[in-house]
Amino acid sequence: MNPALLEALKFILTLAIPAIKQLIESQVVPRLKRLAYEKIDARVDDLIEDLAQNASKIAKQENELKKEAYTEGTKLGLDAIRKIAEKLNKAADAIEKELI
Numbered sequence: 560m561n562p563a564l565l566e567a568l569k570f571i572l573t574l575a576i577p578a579i580k581q582l583i584e585s586q587v588v589p590r591l592k593r594l595a596y597e598k599i600d601a602r603v604d605d606l607i608e609d610l611a612q613n614a615s616k617i618a619k620q621e622n623e624l625k626k627e628a629y630t631e632g633t634k635l636g637l638d639a640i641r642k643i644a645e646k647l648n649k650a651a652d653a654i655e656k657e658l659i
Contacts, residue, residue, distance in 0.1 A: 603643075610636045 612632040620626040 603640075606640065608634065610640070 610633055613629045613636070617626055617629045617633065620629060
């Protein structure tokens with residue numbers, strides 16, 4: 560390769576790389592974080608909707624065996640939501656301490 564061309568490419572890359580890095584950090588990384596949040600949020604919404612449906616089924620159910628099953632399933636789901644919330648809060652607190 561022509562040495563003058565090689566030097567020109569090095570110079571261009573020296574100028575361009577910080578701008579490219581800044582673009583990636585400002586656009587790509589926040590987008591990936593947003594997509595990850597949206598994925599988690601959608602799963603949580605599905606879980607909440609399922610639990611709400613179970614709660615409405617409990618009130619309408621005449622079969623005691625099914626009513627008991629819906630009740631136990633709903634209790635398990637509520638426990639899961641609480642554990643997940645607790646885990647997320649602890650993680651957020653621990654990470655936030657690192658920022659200070």
